[in-house]
Amino acid sequence: MRSPLRGEISLKGKISPGQVVVCSLDNVGILVGKVNEITPRGILVDFMVRESRREKVAARLDWHAAHAVRAAQLRRAPRIVPLHPAVEIKLAETVTFIGTILDISLSGAAIVLRPNPGLFVGTLLRVAGRYATVVRAIEDGVAVQFVEPFSTDAFDRWVKP
Template structure:
């Protein structure tokens, strides 16, 4: 028989995962746009620089092609222009990143520069 404290702890973990999943869905559903200024420098450890092209960007992240494609691993911390981001997915020819701090929604449009 499972003790009540184990049930309570398990219920709290489930609730936490549910809230986190809802937050992630909200961020991923943010409107995406193609910025006027698509070319960007992607820096790894502030010393290794790749030339990238932003395919699309949202307030919380971006999809970027890289030349050459270094095959950055998921979880790598990179600088996209002047913004810190974490690589969340590898895509064909590049990466998808999530910004450490999202853009403010009130001034987010095609003129945005990371």
């Protein structure tokens, strides 16, 4: 038996209440539901989920919602230019690059690399002693997100990743 599970989705395009939607969500899977309501932020959907899967899907959706809030809070964190911007970047623990931190926040940094090796989005690397993932390319370098963000009490202009 399937029971409804409610969620809010941001969606572009024309959609109306009662319309069936199919959503593929990372770490959740494919969910089928009916549009319940259209809101300024998106749409409310009643997902039809088997009772045996309902708790697991609800837990994953809750995790995604909490993660989105946490990520938004981290992005609002101040960005600073550290007093010592030179940094060593290691790829696969064997290839080393020298970089310059343009700015750094609790959750990530923008780093110029010379020469720029053209690292791909998703590449795991080590910025000094802190592991990070490349999230986008910037001019002459990369923007990275730290696997473990800094704590606010350990973050000031003297910070070293």
